[in-house]
Amino acid sequence: MDDRVREHAAVLVDWSARIDAGDDVVVRVGEGAHDLGVAVAEALGERDANMLACYDSPELERAYLRAHGEEFPSDPAFELALYERADSVLSLRGTRNTSERADVPEGREQAYSRARQGIREARLSTDWVSTVHPTRAMAQQAGMSYAAYRDFVYDAVLRDWEGLAAEMRRLKTTLDGASEVRLRKDEDSTDLTMWVDDRTAVNSTASVADDSHNLPSGEVFTAPADTAGQVVFDVPMTVRGQRLEGVRLVFKDGVVVDWEAEAGGEVLRAILETDGGAKRLGELGVGMNRGIDRPTGQVLFDEKMAGTVHLALGRAYDACLPNGETGNDSAVHVDLITDMDREGTTLEVDGTVVQRDGTFRWEEGFPGA
Amino acid sequence: MDDRVREHAAVLVDWSARIDAGDDVVVRVGEGAHDLGVAVAEALGERDANMLACYDSPELERAYLRAHGEEFPSDPAFELALYERADSVLSLRGTRNTSERADVPEGREQAYSRARQGIREARLSTDWVSTVHPTRAMAQQAGMSYAAYRDFVYDAVLRDWEGLAAEMRRLKTTLDGASEVRLRKDEDSTDLTMWVDDRTAVNSTASVADDSHNLPSGEVFTAPADTAGQVVFDVPMTVRGQRLEGVRLVFKDGVVVDWEAEAGGEVLRAILETDGGAKRLGELGVGMNRGIDRPTGQVLFDEKMAGTVHLALGRAYDACLPNGETGNDSAVHVDLITDMDREGTTLEVDGTVVQRDGTFRWEEGFPGA
Numbered sequence: 001m002d003d004r005v006r007e008h009a010a011v012l013v014d015w016s017a018r019i020d021a022g023d024d025v026v027v028r029v030g031e032g033a034h035d036l037g038v039a040v041a042e043a044l045g046e047r048d049a050n051m052l053a054c055y056d057s058p059e060l061e062r063a064y065l066r067a068h069g070e071e072f073p074s075d076p077a078f079e080l081a082l083y084e085r086a087d088s089v090l091s092l093r094g095t096r097n098t099s100e101r102a103d104v105p106e107g108r109e110q111a112y113s114r115a116r117q118g119i120r121e122a123r124l125s126t127d128w129v130s131t132v133h134p135t136r137a138m139a140q141q142a143g144m145s146y147a148a149y150r151d152f153v154y155d156a157v158l159r160d161w162e163g164l165a166a167e168m169r170r171l172k173t174t175l176d177g178a179s180e181v182r183l184r185k186d187e188d189s190t191d192l193t194m195w196v197d198d199r200t201a202v203n204s205t206a207s208v209a210d211d212s213h214n215l216p217s218g219e220v221f222t223a224p225a226d227t228a229g230q231v232v233f234d235v236p237m238t239v240r241g242q243r244l245e246g247v248r249l250v251f252k253d254g255v256v257v258d259w260e261a262e263a264g265g266e267v268l269r270a271i272l273e274t275d276g277g278a279k280r281l282g283e284l285g286v287g288m289n290r291g292i293d294r295p296t297g298q299v300l301f302d303e304k305m306a307g308t309v310h311l312a313l314g315r316a317y318d319a320c321l322p323n324g325e326t327g328n329d330s331a332v333h334v335d336l337i338t339d340m341d342r343e344g345t346t347l348e349v350d351g352t353v354v355q356r357d358g359t360f361r362w363e364e365g366f367p368g369a
Numbered sequence: 370m371d372d373r374v375r376e377h378a379a380v381l382v383d384w385s386a387r388i389d390a391g392d393d394v395v396v397r398v399g400e401g402a403h404d405l406g407v408a409v410a411e412a413l414g415e416r417d418a419n420m421l422a423c424y425d426s427p428e429l430e431r432a433y434l435r436a437h438g439e440e441f442p443s444d445p446a447f448e449l450a451l452y453e454r455a456d457s458v459l460s461l462r463g464t465r466n467t468s469e470r471a472d473v474p475e476g477r478e479q480a481y482s483r484a485r486q487g488i489r490e491a492r493l494s495t496d497w498v499s500t501v502h503p504t505r506a507m508a509q510q511a512g513m514s515y516a517a518y519r520d521f522v523y524d525a526v527l528r529d530w531e532g533l534a535a536e537m538r539r540l541k542t543t544l545d546g547a548s549e550v551r552l553r554k555d556e557d558s559t560d561l562t563m564w565v566d567d568r569t570a571v572n573s574t575a576s577v578a579d580d581s582h583n584l585p586s587g588e589v590f591t592a593p594a595d596t597a598g599q600v601v602f603d604v605p606m607t608v609r610g611q612r613l614e615g616v617r618l619v620f621k622d623g624v625v626v627d628w629e630a631e632a633g634g635e636v637l638r639a640i641l642e643t644d645g646g647a648k649r650l651g652e653l654g655v656g657m658n659r660g661i662d663r664p665t666g667q668v669l670f671d672e673k674m675a676g677t678v679h680l681a682l683g684r685a686y687d688a689c690l691p692n693g694e695t696g697n698d699s700a701v702h703v704d705l706i707t708d709m710d711r712e713g714t715t716l717e718v719d720g721t722v723v724q725r726d727g728t729f730r731w732e733e734g735f736p737g738a
Contacts, residue, residue: 045436067414081450
């Protein structure tokens with residue numbers, strides 16, 4: 001076994017999920033995640049935790065869903081009881097075919113998901129963590145060789161998380177006290193101002209201690225209250241199976257008033273027309289994971305990439321809002337990414353340049369310090 | 370997928386487990402049983418049952434148990450709750466290495482098992498069924514090619530179970546009213562009489578409807594109250610990892626008074642010396658599965674082989690005993706098999722030959738009818 005699999009398991013169990021002796025832990029082992037499953041089992045044994053292994057198989061689910069009738073009973077008691085009593089749920093994703101569910105009727109999938117809302121809520125109320133074991137299928141989706149993809153995943157996962165968390169607290173402190181955040185790239189493309197008064201930034205440190213549930217992670221995000229100006233997203237995204245490229249949005253009074261896309265315009269139009277909230281920003285996120293050095297079309301990695309900023313159309317996260325305030329509401333939450341790691345690019349907070357050309361002001365090599 | 374995998378799933382779900390719409394079904398998918406898992410998922414979907422897939426992995430368990438401390442908490446609540454609420458548990462065994470647990474300290478394994486007695490009881494109080502998906506490792510253990518082993522397993526599993534169950538009821542009726550069961554082979558080897566007054570025969574039809582929980586199955590068994598004479602077991606067995614061959618037992622007043630073995634004598638001695646009940650018979654079973662045509666060293670198959678009788682030293686099953694009566698008690702239950710499919714061999718019940726040379730009296734070709 002690649003040593004990095006064991007290191008991954010240790011980060012997952014200790015840093016991310018904070019497993020203690022006697023914890024009741026459900027491990028959801030993906031079809032292609034057997035090796036990580038073995039390493040996690042060993043780590044849980046070493047920590048004297050209790051383990052139940054579930055099998056997270058798209059092939060089983062596809063066969064089951066295609067054969068099942070249209071109606072699903074709500075929250076079957078046996079599965080609900082399991083998750084209600086679990087302390088942690090560790091999802092080891094690792095598919096062998098990212099298209100395995102392609103021929104499940106969409107309505108079936110949605111009906112199944114709707115019927116299981118209580119189970120989902122029970123799972124999300126545990127110390128859950130979702131992570132990824134690199135598979136050939138995922139390497140293929142990223143357009144990378146298997147060896148290079150494994151390097152990519154482990155570079156993203158095996159970080160100095162404590163050091164990164166400290167750096168993130170620095171940015172969070174800056175954002176929490178701020179009013180105005182401004183993104184600027186060369187004059188023709190991007191000059192966008194977002195107002196974040198009274199909003200709270202969240203540190204995605206890949207640890208349940210910070211209410212951050214994905215490994216890898218590495219971003220600081222908040223929810224803009226208002227937005228004005230223009231922004232170009234130059235990192236391609238795959239949204240609803242379609243490639244989105246060269247998206248330009250123009251905001252006035254918080255709302256998208258003009259837009260264009262070099263590719264994927266129809267998908268973008270559908271998103272913007274979903275509801276009123278889909279034309280407003282729900283999230284401003286700053287990628288801080290230096291282990292992620294290229295976009296792969298997998299948003300959970302791409303949006304964490306150091307030297308990028310992502311903005312999401314649609315729903316805002318409650319954790320960013322003042323008590324009692326409701327943020328932007330929408331049925332969608334679609335992240336779009338812009339590359340900050342280019343000459344002439346700045347992220348300013350209340351007039352101070354916090355990041356220039358992809359380098360934070362507290363980093364060595366900050367230009368024009 | 371081999372069509373027989375789908376047929377296997379249908380037999381398991383319909384004949385064996387009697388799954389109905391809305392049943393809460395735990396499917397325990399063995400490491401090497403993925404394909405059967407997919408077929409079972411499809412069958413459960415078709416019947417509108419609810420499914421939770423668990424991962425039954427010797428590699429995960431080995432890693433967990435080796436790393437864990439000596440003490441295990443009793444019946445972790447999350448897993449207990451799952452099995453307490455499940456209607457059925459389908460175990461799809463299919464190991465990729467029958468020796469995977471060889472380096473788990475024995476004490477660890479026992480402590481783990483002891484701590485989980487409540488979970489085990491909860492599982493056994495569902496409509497559980499255990500079956501086998503053929504793997505290369507199991508073919509190897511049976512000394513067979515993978516292709517031949519698959520044929521062997523499916524011949525044993527894909528039976529006319531209703532027809533066989535009717536035939537078994539016939540033998541059960543005969544045994545239930547009987548006093549004396551006598552096994553005879555050529556004079557030098559076997560002439561054994563067992564008394565079964567007031568005992569009840571059980572039909573192992575591979576269906577929860579008959580309280581029979583293994584697929585394949587196919588035997589009728591009862592519990593002798595007394596035994597006298599001599600018997601030779603000419604089908605080799607693997608017991609505690611050792612090969613037992615050519616075992617001869619002599620009974621007087623129900624107790625083994627003399628014994629020998631061509632191979633495995635030390636194991637047999639250890640078994641006989643376990644406790645008082647280990648020298649008495651706990652079971653007389655008649656194999657009736659004509660799909661099983663050779664011994665493979667896997668007792669769950671071997672003892673069901675048509676044309677064989679097996680006798681177990683040790684513990685009797687309660688289902689065979691009159692209400693309130695305790696049968697033979699022992700810490701062991703070791704099955705030994707004798708081949709009835711040879712010339713000059715008879716199974717007599719109260720003086721009537723029920724089987725001669727491996728053929729029942731109701732079968733075509735019964736010799737000397």
